[in-house]
Amino acid sequence: MLNISDILETIRMIQDECLDIRTITMGISLLDCIDSDIDRACEKVYNKITSRAKDLVRVGEEIEKEYGIPIINKRISVTPIAIISAACHESPVKFAVTMDRAAEAVGVNLIGGYSALVQKGFSAGDRELIESIPEALAKTSRVCSSVNIGSTKTGINLDACKLMGRIVRETAEATVDSDCFGAAKLVVFCNAVDDNPFMAGAYHGVGEPDCIINVGVSGPGVVRSALSKHKGANINEVCDIIKTTAYKITRVGQLVGVTASERLGVPFGIVDLSLAPTPAVGDSVAHILEEIGLEQCGAPGTTACLALLNDAVKKGGVMACSSVGGLSGAFIPVSEDAGMIADAKSGSLTIEKLEAMTAVCSVGLDMIAIPGDTTADAIAGIIADEAAIGMINSKTTAVRVIPAIGKMDGEELDWGGLFGHAPIMKVNRMSPSVFINRGGQIPAPLHSLKN
Amino acid sequence: MKAVISVIGKDAVGILAKVSAMCAEYNANVTEVTQSVLQDVFAMVMLVDITKLSIPLAELSDRMSELGKSLGLSIYVMHEDIFNTMHHI
Secondary structure (H helix, E strand, C coil): CHHHHHHHHHHHHCCCCCCCCCEEEEEEEEEEHCCHHHHHHHHHHHHHHHHHHHHHHHHHHHHHHHHCEEEEEEEEECCCCCHHHHHCCCCCCHHHHHHHHHHHHHHHEEEEEEEEEEECCCCCHHHHHHHHHHHHHHHHHCCEEEEEEECCCCCEEHHHHHHHHHHHHHHHHHHHCCCCCHHHEEEEEECCCCEEEEEECCCCCCCCCCCCEEECCCCCHHHHHHHHHHCCCCCHHHHHHHHHHHHHHHHHHHHHHHHHHHCCCCCCCEEEEECCCCCCCCCCCHHHHHHHHHCCCCCCCCCHHHHHHHHHHHHHHHCCCCEEEEEHHHHHHHHHCHHHHHHHHHCCCHHHHHHHCCCCCCEEEEEEEECCCCCHHHHHHHHHHHHHCCCCCCCCCEEEEEEECCCCCCEEEEEEEEHHEEEEECCCCCCCCHHCCCCCCCCCCCCCCCC | CCCEEEEEEEEEEEEEEEEEHHHCCCCCEEEEEEEEEEEEEEEEEEEECCCCCCCCHHHHHHHHHHHHHHEEEEEEEEECHHHHHHHCC
């Protein structure tokens, strides 16, 4: 039976506390589009994406209206393009342009999968794809790129770290006219996942079915608001409140995912148990941590609060869905979180603290603007540090930093919309160059003797 | 199959009449109504059977939302499943 207070609670969550479905992402395999002729391969890619995803946006909007819940993004992820382009032996930028055109044709705002997986070394097509990322992201507006440079099972490809340090810089340089926005569409992963619905790191893994629907939920505002009604609760109660709220949020994700999959005739994959903030007021993960009891995010205690938040979200969410996957955890993208932006500006939140926080949550150093004179090797060092946290802790970590070409710390980059604006944060200026230039592979870690 | 129509806003004459007239127009059968006026805030929750609805539910949602705007109220039409899945295990 429906209960009036439940109905009003749901409406309040959606209208006042920014509850929404962050994304419905359709994963599409492009393995059957491989062709040694790049133009023929691109034509197949275009046809496959536009035929599989032709109804994605319409169905998303229909569900949005019927259930009265906003679905912010409808997106597409595809097989890592390096696998598809390997057969062509020429610059894969044409694939990026094709993905961009296909995304525009079906009306999605971002398409992920301009990617390479090089955790243990480069195979045919990988280097060409990585070298082409700056041009591909400058020439397109919807394409997102990611590169996996390490994993718990393989260790870390240090040559790839070094290469990506330079590529991140070059991508920012190639898009300097749009506040270096290209680098905001490029993620460097350790332990990347095949079924991630979130951009910019989404790609469709080779072990996935031909086509699938994954859903990412949101709702930091709802969690904060639930906690604000229980001032003085002890920490066990705080965890229980987060679990209950996460359950409700995630149930909506499950409902939307199942409904979308039925209507599109595509199997339902996973719900990503995420707390994804937006720059909107009242939609911040930092504000949840402050509600738990920190003066500002970055204060001593931040990592502990984030750890309990992240764990409680998963415990509540797991029971709400048939299948869980993706990145699953609280996100801490600085430029997309009003609270984090304020805390970075005030100096409370530093890159070093953010790095510690990534050991206990999803997903990494995310949407952080760094000074324009940060060297490629320093960025490679940041990538190696973050990958090491992921490798040792058997979790996904990532780096999405934006070198603010021509700007220094204290200034700001502003992209607007969901990507928000980012205060440029200080980076330690000591050089890791000798380490980075040693090259080779950091071996896979021991899985016992865990301390 | 049922939907919940919620109306929230400043009280005025004829709100219930106008919302239920639109339900009748599109063949949505009103099965339950709860309403209250607290100070002068009007809140009504209406359960309607939409099995024989003459237009798609998404369109009813648009029409109700427009009606709400013309009356200076918020009207939300939501399929009952969202409440059932969210609040029941």
